[in-house]
Amino acid sequence: MAKILEMPKLSPTMEEGVLSAWHKNEGDSVAVDDLLAEVETDKATMEFRSFDTGTLLKILAPAGAQVKLGQPLAILGSAGEDISAVLAQAQPPPALTPAPAPGPRPGAAPAAPTSSPGETAPPPAMRKPPVGHVLDRTAFAPEPPAAPPPTEGGRVLASPYVRKVAREMGVDLRGAQGSGPGGRLQPSDLDPMRTQGSTSLARAPAPAPVAVHDSPLEGPETRPLSPMRKAIARRLTESKQTVPHFYLTIDVDASELLKLRARINEELLAQDGAEAARGGPLKVSINDLLIKACAVALTRVPDCNASFTPEAILVHRRVDISVAVAIPDGLVTPVVRRADLKSVVSIAREVRELGGRARARKLRPEEMTDGTFSISNLGMFGVDEFAAVINPPEGAILAVGQVRDAPVVSGGAVVAGKRLALTLSCDHRVVDGAIGAAFLAELRRLVEHPLRVLTG
Numbered sequence: 001m002a003k004i005l006e007m008p009k010l011s012p013t014m015e016e017g018v019l020s021a022w023h024k025n026e027g028d029s030v031a032v033d034d035l036l037a038e039v040e041t042d043k044a045t046m047e048f049r050s051f052d053t054g055t056l057l058k059i060l061a062p063a064g065a066q067v068k069l070g071q072p073l074a075i076l077g078s079a080g081e082d083i084s085a086v087l088a089q090a091q092p093p094p095a096l097t098p099a100p101a102p103g104p105r106p107g108a109a110p111a112a113p114t115s116s117p118g119e120t121a122p123p124p125a126m127r128k129p130p131v132g133h134v135l136d137r138t139a140f141a142p143e144p145p146a147a148p149p150p151t152e153g154g155r156v157l158a159s160p161y162v163r164k165v166a167r168e169m170g171v172d173l174r175g176a177q178g179s180g181p182g183g184r185l186q187p188s189d190l191d192p193m194r195t196q197g198s199t200s201l202a203r204a205p206a207p208a209p210v211a212v213h214d215s216p217l218e219g220p221e222t223r224p225l226s227p228m229r230k231a232i233a234r235r236l237t238e239s240k241q242t243v244p245h246f247y248l249t250i251d252v253d254a255s256e257l258l259k260l261r262a263r264i265n266e267e268l269l270a271q272d273g274a275e276a277a278r279g280g281p282l283k284v285s286i287n288d289l290l291i292k293a294c295a296v297a298l299t300r301v302p303d304c305n306a307s308f309t310p311e312a313i314l315v316h317r318r319v320d321i322s323v324a325v326a327i328p329d330g331l332v333t334p335v336v337r338r339a340d341l342k343s344v345v346s347i348a349r350e351v352r353e354l355g356g357r358a359r360a361r362k363l364r365p366e367e368m369t370d371g372t373f374s375i376s377n378l379g380m381f382g383v384d385e386f387a388a389v390i391n392p393p394e395g396a397i398l399a400v401g402q403v404r405d406a407p408v409v410s411g412g413a414v415v416a417g418k419r420l421a422l423t424l425s426c427d428h429r430v431v432d433g434a435i436g437a438a439f440l441a442e443l444r445r446l447v448e449h450p451l452r453v454l455t456g
Contacts, residue, residue, distance in 0.1 A: 002057060002077030002086045007067045010039055010046040011365040013235075016068040017041045017227055024056045030076060037063075037073070042231030043332065043368055045361040048073075055079045060090055066227075158185040166190055228330045236389050244428040247387045248436045252447045254403045254420035257289060260450040264344065286420075287323075287377045288348040290400060293446040293453045295319045295339035297439055298373060304439040305372050307393040308429045322371030322391060323351055325358045332358045333391060335371040344454065375400065385421035395430035396439075399423040420447070 007017060018040040024030060030050045037048045058075040061067050072090040075083050156173045158166070162185050166173050171193045178185030225233070264284045271281070298305040298319050307314045319340040322333040334354035336347055357363050373395075376388040379402035388399040401421040408417030422443065426436045446453050 002075055002081050002083045003052070004072045004086060004090050005036070005050075005074045005076055007039070007061075007069050007071050007073055008048065009069055010048065011041045011043040012369060013043070013231055014041045014069065014227070016066060016230075017046075019061050019063055019065050019067055019073070020045055021063050022059060026056055026059055027079075028056050029079075030054055030056055039067075040227060040361070042227040043365055044358075044363045046365075050076070052076055057081065057083050058087065066224075156185065157183055162187055162190070226329050228332075232330050235392065239389050239392050243390050243392060245387075245390060246426055246428050246433070246436075247423055248426065248433070248440055249385065249421060249423040250440045250444055252420050252422060252444050253408070253417060254286075254447065255418040257286065257420075257447055257450045258403065258418055260454075261286060261289060268345070282345070282349055282352065284344055284348045285351075286379070286403065287375070287400065288344055288351060289450065289453060290377070290398075290447070291321050291323065291336060291339055291347050291351070291375060292342075292344045293443055293450070294373065294375060294398060295321060295342075296446055296453060297442040299340050300442050301435065301439040303435045304396055304426075304431055306395045306430045307372070308395060308427055309393070313430055316372040318372060320370065320372045322368075322374040322394065323354070324374065324376040324388075325355050327359050327361070332363065332368055333371065333374060334358055334363055334367050335369070374398070379403065379420075385423060387423050388425050390425050390427055395427045396436070397425045398443075399425065422447075 010017065020038040020040050022037045023035045024037075030036065031053055032050060034050045035047055036050050036056075039046050039048050054076045055078060056074055057077050057079075060072045060074055067073065075086055075090065077083060077086075156176055157178065157180075158173060158176075163173065165187060166185075169190055171190055173185065176185060176189075176193065177183040178189045180186045180189075261284055268283065269281050302315055305316050305319060307316070318338060321336045321339045323336060325332050325334060334351075334357075336342070336350055336354070339347060342350070354363065354367065371391070371394055374388070374391045374397035376397060377400040378386060379400055381402075383401050384404055385401045386399050388397045390397050399422070401423075403418050403420050406417055406419040407414050408419070409415075410417070422440065424436050424440055426433075431439075
């Protein structure tokens with residue numbers, strides 16, 4: 001019997017998806033676990049596999065369509081089966097059209113135009129542009145007012161201030177007509193009268209009005225929101241609206257950390273074979289060392305490795321670090337599990353592999369969820385310092401800037417140094433200021449004495 005295949009929930013936070021590509025065509029036979037299509041979700045591009053056996057009789061959503069959860073995608077059944085009833089069930093009901101308004105009775109006079117309460121009819125002088133023409137600045141402008149009538153009896157319309165300025169300038173105002181309402185003189189009218197030696201603005205011919213026609217503004221590029229961008233907008237808005245953020249920043253000496261990274265990479269460069277086959281020798285980054293340092297610091301300050309729930313605060317026994325990775329359409333956070341128990345080289349290899357699959361949108365949902373702490377690094381983009389938005393339900397996120405050259409005081413003398421700004425964003429429902437400060441103090445000790453990271 002034919003059945004409708006609906007859009008399944010392929011990630012924990014998925015509400016809709018974009019049908020990237022079909023891997024089966026109408027008329028193809030389908031077995032259990034056959035790949036039917038690829039769906040772009042808010043997290044990654046996921047595989048949609050079959051749970052039944054049959055023939056793909058009808059595709060209801062073409063490739064590229066944006067489909068909500070539970071919306072019909074295709075019809076699966078037996079070859080040659082009549083699917084008219086199932087197809088009718090899958091189609092949305094037709095929209096109801098309102099009945100036409102009754103026309104006037106024969107012989108009745110046409111009704112006067114009416115307007116709804118609070119609505120006023122446009123003034124008669126308002127001009128409407130012709131259909132199909134580009135609007136310009138004067139498209140809906142009212143007709144220009146008529147020129148003010150000449151003053152009666154030679155009376156000059158001017159304020160006491162204008163008259164005082166005119167006396168000081170030696171300007172005779174008799175018979176003068178200004179540019180203000182009703183011919184009233186304005187202070188700006190006095191300068192032309194003095195320079196032209198005129199006693200009346202009315203004697204000078206008014207400049208002909210110049211019609212202004214603006215060229216049409218170039219419209220913006222419209223980029224429809226992808227499921228990932230919608231999820232980012234929803235989650236980060238929720239985070240800033242519901243999570244009380246506060247921020248702590250420290251500036252640490254990164255010179256020893258740089259030396260340790262150089263030594264590790266020299267050792268890795270000397271190794272060849274397996275690493276070269278994976279696309280070149282593996283290199284440890286500052287971020288890899290900081291992931292390990294944060295993991296060790298979280299084991300020593302476990303109250304910072306916590307999450308908030310309405311019933312309780314969850315202090316995690318595992319240290320799973322979410323690492324922010326930028327991809328063309330947004331941001332994903334693959335998780336390094338049990339980072340406290342892994343070596344720096346293992347972390348570097350795992351981050352490299354997760355980052356590559358993240359950019360290819362091949363991460364599985366379980367690889368991007370259930371982290372306990374996050375790190376976001378913008379140092380490679382030249383950013384000195386920033387504050388990151390917490391990734392709920394985690395209780396904190398560390399923002400990492402670039403290692404920068406800066407003058408430092410050492411032994412009473414100013415010398416060249418390497419500095420690194422680290423900003424901790426905390427959920428105040430979970431992490432108090434003293435807890436966040438204790439975590440950063442421990443992190444500082446590890447960064448400035450990085451051998452403790454390796455032995456941590």
